[in-house]
Amino acid sequence: MSAAPDSASPDSASPEERTAEERPESDRRIAAAVLPALVASVLGLLPFTVYSTFLVPIADAAGGGDATVGALRGLGGVGAVLVGVAAAPLIGRVPPGRVAAWGLLLLAAASLVGTVAELPALAAFCLLVGVSNAVLYPALTTAAADRFGSGPSAARAATLVTATKTLAATLVAPLVALPALWWGWRGDLVAIAVLAVALTPVLLRHGRDRHVPAARHGYFAAFRGLAAVPGARALLLVSFGQAAAFQGHLAYLAPFYADRFGLTPGLFALVWTLSGTSFFLGNLITGRLVNTTGSDLRARRALHLFLPLALLSLFGVYLAPALPLALVCTAVLSASHAVGVASVVTLLVRRGGDLRGTALGVNASGMSLGLFLGAAAGGAGLAAGGYPGAAVVFGLFTALCVAAAATVRAAPRTPAPGRDPSPR
Template identity: 45%
Template sequence: MSSASGATTASACADPQAPSDRRIAATVWPLWTACALGLVPFTIYSNFLVEITEVSGASAALMGALRGAGGVAALIVGFACAPLLDRISRRAAVAAALAVLALACLVGLIATAWAWVLFCLVVGGATAVLNPAAAALAADLFEDDAASGRAATQVSSVMTLTAVLSAPLLAGPAIYWGWQGDFVATAVLCLALAALMTSPLITTTPPPGSASGTGAPSVPRGYAASWKAAAALRGVVPMLIASTARTSAFMGQLAYLAVFYHDRFALGPGVFSLVWTLSGSAFFLGNWFGGRALRRVNAPWRTALVGCAAALVGTLAVGGLFLAPTAPWALAATAVLGASHAVLAASVTVLLVGQSAGRRGTVLGLNGAGQSLGVCIGASVAGLGLAVGGWAGVGLLLAAVTAVAGGAAFVAAVGLRRADRSAEAGSSPGADAADPHSSGEGSS
């Protein structure tokens, strides 16, 4: 994005006609709901894993490992389908993913070990399409970059809130109808929302090259060409690296957070649930208000720089967490860690959306696949740190991974700033006058 587009963003933020947060929310709420529902099947599976294991007759080790298989499926499907999200209607992609999730919920009712294998693979693949397609569609509903980025961060923020609240919300109804009833209700809601996504309720005014409308987008032929075109967008590759590294660090600390609090401060599962809520709430608030504040950032390089600063805070916070001498210190570090990672995640989303009009499906699909890869890497890195250096080793390695995310964001900021300066120099009157091949008075 050039300096001209940065000025467009700034003017859009200052324009009184620019859509407010409330108007954006009123427009994209079906996409909030779609992504929230995408988290529910695995939440049910995790919350009722003991009962599900007993019914299936399989071992607890096998049933627990299947959740990881879903992550691998999300990684593979995310990479494979990313270019398709710029070739088909985003609404059709969201509706199809919801229908597949409904089917997976019904497969889970079979409750055999092989049915759960299929369930985890299908849910992982479906969410790998659902989340980037919904975020891209939310961005396409608005014409200026600031509103597009805000719409996408609203979707990701609500997903975070769903992850925090879905477990207790699902546990209540399950008292009356069991986990099977939760699956049936989720399937019904997915099918109802899939039908809604194909109705005229959601209308789009897509930017050039967008696939959210009915027209065929102008996209490169072949997968390799699509990835090459996405990689050529300024700032996209380093921010994708930042996103993957950020996810690795954050999910790595989450994987061992309960063990750390129990080992260091003797917190049981009941009290630790409050720690988990603190972490999730901090992430939601950081993502929501960080995304809102980024609407006022008037240049892409500044957005990347905000992400770099957030990564620096996250680097210090994760080290402070695993070296914390007291529980209050650890709780403060947990909250700061969640909020800083959320701001970095928001800056990634805003920059990717703003830089990739016409390629949003591919870029956000690759971002989702990178996050799936980060989930797989994070637990391994944290486990290595624990084996080699105890909790200090965990903090050191995860801090290093977070620093990689900050470095990648800084590289993106430098590259985007240089591009802006080049564009400003090339468009200045003095430059035109000095160039005998330029148009206007300088060339006459």
């Protein structure tokens, strides 16, 4: 249950106190304003999509086994965590469009390196893609939010970036598979590099006139300043736990459905589509509903309601006696976590002030760390106790999210220092 809003919170503001920035723009106008960021969010996913889709021919060309070459992708997670945290204080102090452009150039370089079918080159490819994504996505989210100041439209713009990324993760496999019939997987990587370089000047221009320089926090002072953002530590903990629970769960979803219900890879593809579509819709719809007013009450209530639902549906998946019930629980689980992701991004954007970029950067790194720890811990649980053991591990991570979200309360109405709340 969320705490009742006090007189200082935005939830209790009178209609006369609500400013123009608290009236959100239409989704169409927001999407048009942040279109370059949306395109870049799709482009950032493509290198690893190519790597996963063509893992077998890439491994054959490199002369390594599928398991060895596939395991190299873990280097991307290591790079994302380390560089994401290190670069977080720069996002906001430097115009985020410029940071995103740097990320795209690094993505282009990584894609070209990936065309060299040697194990050291593929290791460098995975590391560089992880590093580029670690700066690209927080910068894109910050740049999108900066287009609309600090009101509900800013948070909505940020959630549109995350929703587009989710949709792309579900649908882009054909986007890389079909052209490869003509020019092969190397051609895909070269095309990604060309598109990334072409989009770079667009991102450099995009939002440059909209950027308001953040207060001149020192490098380490930016991290310390996050402690003053209302609920920031709890929200970052929620993101970490969600990534560990949900992404770890997804890592073992295919073998679970194969062992429990006898689904072939072809049929499981439909389950994956169900999960991805549910996550996308949950993220998209929540991003709109929690940003219809200047209050953050809906975002907080969404966390308090849907994270416990995610915990219940998680055990529903593993304990379901029949396939239809397992499918329903899978869809509910994905949608519930999507609500949590959209709500966390909304609250960080609204409350972050001049530390918005830093908060989103640390948030992205925490999610990367959660993804790999969740998969590793889930594997240990699976080895120790089968799927019930894995469910307990993912359930503990989800319970951590529920406990952290319960501590998120209404924030003071006063804007965070350094962020001009007036509409631009």
